[in-house]
Each structure stands twice: as C-alpha cells, then as structure tokens.
Amino acid sequence: MIAAIFQNNPIFGAIENNISDLLGAIKSKDFDLLVLPELFATGYQFLDKTEALSLADELEHGYTFEAMKQLSHEKNALIIYGFPQRVGNEVFNSALAIAPNEKNHLYQKMHLFDTEKNIFSPGKTGFSVFQYRDAKIGIMICFDWRFPEAARKLALLGGQIICHPSNLVMPHCPDAMITRALENCVYTATANRVGEEYRTGSRLKFIGKSRIIAPNGEVLAELGTEKGFVAVVVDPKLADNKEVTSRNGVFDDRRPEFY
C-alpha cells in the first residue's frame, strides 16, 4: 500500500483556507493512507479554551470532517487528521481516521504538551488498533512520542503502522521515531507542520522533518522544513516480523515479569 504524509503551514483559524491548501497540494497524488498533522486545519496556538471550543467540532460533524470524508471517498484512501474535538464543554486534542464505508476511529491525545493542558482535556480513548485493508493501524499524537509506552502499547496490540499527527517544536522527535520503529519493529508515519505561530506571547516555530520509517529503522521518506507531501510503498506484513536476529524477537525476548 502507498502511505503518505502531508506537512502543512496552516494560517491560524482559517479552516477553509487550510483545507483548500491541502486539497490543492494533493490533487494529483495517489495514496492508500494519508497522515495529516495534529490540528492541521485550525492551527495550534489557541488563546484559551473558549477560543478552542469556538474552533472545535463535535465528533463526525463540521466542515473539516465533511471535507476529509469527501477526500477519503475521492482518493479511496484512509485519511488520519488531527482536530480539536468538542465534547460538551471539554475539548480534546484528537485525531480521526476516516475511510470509505468503514467505521471511523477516534484517538484523543493521551499526553498533552505544555500549554495544551490549559486548553484540552487529557485523552480518554487510550490506545487502540484497527484494521484497514491489509494493515493494522495505530494512532498517537505528537508528544506521545516521548513516552515509550505509547508506541509499545500500539505495537503490542498488533499495530503495524503507527500514524503520528504532530505539531513538533522541539528537535528530538524525528530521530527518536527511529528508535520507536526499531524497538517495536513497526512502520511509523509522522506528519508534522512547519511555520510559526505567535499568538499567546510565546513564539512557536514548528520543525517540519516529517518522516515515514520502516520496521528496520530505515527512513523511507522525509520532508524538510517547507510544506510538502511525500509517499512511499509500505508492506504492513513486514511489521509482523519481530525478529532482530534468527534468535531474537523484540516481543518474544521481553521479560515483563521484571519490568
């Protein structure tokens, strides 16, 4: 299957513009799976929870959802995108996976970063894996990378491709994702953003460097510090082979009774 990532530079709050920008960029592209950044259509730096609520959508409602649903049909592909999810008076930093004629899958970010804690509620979904065509897909968002338990949990649940919508501002994640791939023998697909936001008194510069990494740690595709799209053929079954050597497996060799 063809896995793709799109790295954008959204204008804060300009949802229709940001989605139009995406649709233009991928118009001629072909893929089976597309991972988009965290909060890709709204931008990141909400002034407060009230503003986030005003830009948030209820699950499976709103302009972004309808556009992504249509996109998934047009491309006959699985789309995974980050969005602010309104649940009553709470907002979650969520990601939704949409594919034609499939049940949608929701993930709410479990490890919130910095001032996100003033805006979002901690995720309640936990980590889960779902089947899409020949692939078992897991989702984590941005700062979840820092916690080895997140990718580990998804891999132990059978996840073959860990899709990772992100808005990274610190430098370490792109290389750390090689470790996440290696320690679990899974594909990872990090879709980050670029550009700057300066809304709350602290300037945020997003680092780009989105990457798709193979179960053997090889960086199969990557973007730089500009907007961009990249796609690569992946074989999810390769992630079922947990062998490091003929005598070692990253799961079989675990000794959980000592952890």
Next chain:
Amino acid sequence: MIAAIFQNNPIFGAIENNISDLLGAIKSKDFDLLVLPELFATGYQFLDKTEALSLADELEHGYTFEAMKQLSHEKNALIIYGFPQRVGNEVFNSALAIAPNEKNHLYQKMHLFDTEKNIFSPGKTGFSVFQYRDAKIGIMICFDWRFPEAARKLALLGGQIICHPSNLVMPHCPDAMITRALENCVYTATANRVGEEYRTGSRLKFIGKSRIIAPNGEVLAELGTEKGFVAVVVDPKLADNKEVTSRNGVFDDRRPEFY
C-alpha cells in the same frame, strides 16, 4: 562527579593482557565512575558454553575481580565491568559494580543477543539501582537497549546514571541511547568495544561509538572507532528533574492505566 568510559579492543581469552592494556591506558586518568565494556577482559565470541565456563569467574572471585577491586581502591572510584559469571554449571553475561568499602552490585544481562543464547543463561537479577556517593546507579548491558522497559525500569527505580557495558555490532544503539536518556531524563554511559572477532565462522565487527549522554539528550562525550577513554563531569541531581516543560514531566505525565 567525573564519569568515564573506556572503549577497548581485547584479544580473545587474553585476560591478563587485556586488563594490563586497560590499566596502562587509564594510569594517569582521574574519575569517580568508570564504565567498561561487556565481557571486557575475556572477549566476546565464545566457541561454546564449555569455553565460556573455562573463562568465567564465580562472583567476587578470580583475576579480573581482584584487578578491578584493586583499581577501584587506587582510583577511589566505582568501576563497572562486564564479565562471564560462573554459577554452578551456568554462565551469565554479567556486570559487577565495585567501589572501595562498598557492597558490590551484580547485574546479569536480561536480554541475550543472538548466539549468546547458546552460551549464557538469561539473567535472574532483574533491574536494580544502588547508591554510590551522590549518585543513584543502574546497570543494563548491550542489547538491553533495544527494550525500552530496561532503561525505564532503572529510571523509575530512581536511577540517575544508567551504566551500559556493551559489545555492539549493529549500528543503531548509539543514537537510540539519546532517546533512552530523553524519555527518562537520565544520564547514560555506554562503554562499547572496537575491533573484530572471527572465531565461530561469523565475523563480528564491533562499532565503538561509546557515549555519555545527558538527561536532556545532549551527547556530552563520545569516542570513535578506535580504542579510547573519555571522561566528563556529570551532576546526578540533574537527572532528578524530570521536567520537559514547566507543565510536563516524563514521569508525572505517564498514564500507566492505559499502557
């Protein structure tokens, strides 16, 4: 305190020679903690368990132990070294921590690599942390790096400096140790070896690249692909600060009920 690593190129089976080589190289060096490679005095590639037993020592016995004990007294320092440990008819791939007038601490490798499984018994010690002067020390050996649970366990037990005797032949560990440091906010000190061994029909080339890494992921000291020694001042208390931002801690933000 001054933490040091020594990267050697032992001659297989030439224990006295290999120890003499170490002692010569560090004669004028000053340190409080010295980490030596896995199986540093014997070499790595045992033909079979019988050969390993013939070169193994019982705990706190043998030429290597006596030499390391004397070294720890001469340098007034903690020495952590890898050795084949004989227990009855079993051999463990072990590391011992020796300091003057302190209880010694043993670690037996919990995740054996490749043909080590034909030679060594899987470790029974589990992971533990001990106090040395102002530092809390944890030990893991080589391939343990691939399992995030090893460093995580040592960090959750309070370990500030993870000492990591190694005989690395694959390329990924030196960079992955940055992830291990970052995800746990701990120091790591990997002491690897260099050179080649060609005893069992498969040529092993050891990669060197020993490193001391800070809790913020910075590589404080590193060696290349030759023999060498490097030391750096570390402050173990820095590893007690688990903050990523003022609102994030790598331990406080964990959500173990979802892992």
